[in-house]
Amino acid sequence: MSAAREEAEVSESLTAPAEDYLKAIYAIGRGSGAAATNEIAQRLAIAPASVSGMVRRLADQGLLAYERYHGVRLTESGRRAALRTLRRHRVIESYLSEALGYPWDRVHDEAERLEHAASDELVDRMAATIGEPEVDPHGAPIPTRDGSVDETEYTSLAQLPIGTSGVVVRVSDEDPAMLRYLAELSILPGKKLTVKARAPYDGPITLTLGRQELSIGPALAANVLIAPLADSGRRRG
Amino acid sequence: MSAAREEAEVSESLTAPAEDYLKAIYAIGRGSGAAATNEIAQRLAIAPASVSGMVRRLADQGLLAYERYHGVRLTESGRRAALRTLRRHRVIESYLSEALGYPWDRVHDEAERLEHAASDELVDRMAATIGEPEVDPHGAPIPTRDGSVDETEYTSLAQLPIGTSGVVVRVSDEDPAMLRYLAELSILPGKKLTVKARAPYDGPITLTLGRQELSIGPALAANVLIAPLADSGRRRG
DNA sequence: GAAAAAAGTTAGGGCGCACTAACTTATTTC
DNA sequence: GAAATAAGTTAGTGCGCCCTAACTTTTTTC
Numbered sequence: 001m002s003a004a005r006e007e008a009e010v011s012e013s014l015t016a017p018a019e020d021y022l023k024a025i026y027a028i029g030r031g032s033g034a035a036a037t038n039e040i041a042q043r044l045a046i047a048p049a050s051v052s053g054m055v056r057r058l059a060d061q062g063l064l065a066y067e068r069y070h071g072v073r074l075t076e077s078g079r080r081a082a083l084r085t086l087r088r089h090r091v092i093e094s095y096l097s098e099a100l101g102y103p104w105d106r107v108h109d110e111a112e113r114l115e116h117a118a119s120d121e122l123v124d125r126m127a128a129t130i131g132e133p134e135v136d137p138h139g140a141p142i143p144t145r146d147g148s149v150d151e152t153e154y155t156s157l158a159q160l161p162i163g164t165s166g167v168v169v170r171v172s173d174e175d176p177a178m179l180r181y182l183a184e185l186s187i188l189p190g191k192k193l194t195v196k197a198r199a200p201y202d203g204p205i206t207l208t209l210g211r212q213e214l215s216i217g218p219a220l221a222a223n224v225l226i227a228p229l230a231d232s233g234r235r236r237g
Numbered sequence: 238m239s240a241a242r243e244e245a246e247v248s249e250s251l252t253a254p255a256e257d258y259l260k261a262i263y264a265i266g267r268g269s270g271a272a273a274t275n276e277i278a279q280r281l282a283i284a285p286a287s288v289s290g291m292v293r294r295l296a297d298q299g300l301l302a303y304e305r306y307h308g309v310r311l312t313e314s315g316r317r318a319a320l321r322t323l324r325r326h327r328v329i330e331s332y333l334s335e336a337l338g339y340p341w342d343r344v345h346d347e348a349e350r351l352e353h354a355a356s357d358e359l360v361d362r363m364a365a366t367i368g369e370p371e372v373d374p375h376g377a378p379i380p381t382r383d384g385s386v387d388e389t390e391y392t393s394l395a396q397l398p399i400g401t402s403g404v405v406v407r408v409s410d411e412d413p414a415m416l417r418y419l420a421e422l423s424i425l426p427g428k429k430l431t432v433k434a435r436a437p438y439d440g441p442i443t444l445t446l447g448r449q450e451l452s453i454g455p456a457l458a459a460n461v462l463i464a465p466l467a468d469s470g471r472r473r474g
Numbered sequence: 475g476a477a478a479a480a481a482g483t484t485a486g487g488g489c490g491c492a493c494t495a496a497c498t499t500a501t502t503t504c
Numbered sequence: 505g506a507a508a509t510a511a512g513t514t515a516g517t518g519c520g521c522c523c524t525a526a527c528t529t530t531t532t533t534c
Binding site for chain 4: 273274275285286288289290305306307308
């Protein structure tokens, strides 16, 4: 029974890069899965060699379990730290959008910097001020203070079967140009849509949304997550 | 006429430490005066040797004029950078206090971190949201977008002649405990007070404020800045 | 299962920013 | 103005985080 032994150093406030690594690893492994060095490197736009070094340091702090040549996995304390940062990020995004009228394609970059500087108290005040939202402006779930998140995996629009209807629950938040385009098409969280057709060989996906019909490429569709609706309606008429 | 020649590198966004140095140098030299290495070191709680190194780097970036063994002086571009940071700091303090109900003794520390992460756009939106304040919660003037500030020098309460009345315009913002105490005594920007007596040998200063009479130590009084009132009133009665 | 490809690592270097210790230049003091 | 003191500097280190180049391990391929 020689468990524990690791998990040293309590909560010695992390550096900004460390928080970014943890966020990335969390995003890759969605909580439990392992993250490969190359994936982390790509996500952070950093050389793989640099990741090896940093991952070592984070492992020494008990934030992740690291086995040479076999990727990395968050420990419980690493997961908590990642979710803390994620909460900050998403609360800040929501606040900027709600309280300061920030355009939704720019909240991400601003939050990306502020998340490392804002205190928990500030973040909690922001959340309280805008009514404790459960998702950010792009539909991503906001972790609670005590570190729980909705980790439901949704289908991407690219995979939604033809004929199926669903509600947009979330769009990817990193690319401002893409967000502006989605807004133009009115593909926004909460909107209901139906997949009409999908052209072969990665061709465009045709869908109806409200009373308009539109077609988008699969790369875009992959960035839109859908909660499928139990296929009702569409019977009469 | 071999002026210019220096002032290289345009506005290559500064690091957080660099911004802190510029702020400190500005505060010491109030715009024009020179700042000594030791003063900078003390203000930033850093070893003097470290200051020598950093000051070199900032001089290379054209942010300050540096002559070995003879202190440092902001260039025009250094001054602009310092005021940009100061504006951020003070707008953020004001916003935290106004919009988020942050207690006035804690806004400083929070702003100290956020000022390095917030974009100019965010700061401008904050300022607009709370009605473009001209001073922060402690009474410090907020530089405008285009880099001008009110640099009026006020008398400290410690130096106000006996019998003189004045309005509190500003209190020092860094020490939370002191701010709480000042709030308790109701010595706040905007309050009118009159110096009644000053005990010798750095003794307490007695003053009236509203209908209460109180006495404070000279160390505290030195941190309270006053706009003297043309001595009227107090004649009848 | 051997060769090729992919993934991941160490080695060595650089920059920013801090430190202490030892030295140099300015300033004060008498 | 010489000696003492204060102020400021260089020299040498360390740590965090990044890089490229070269090497090793794992996985894929046939």
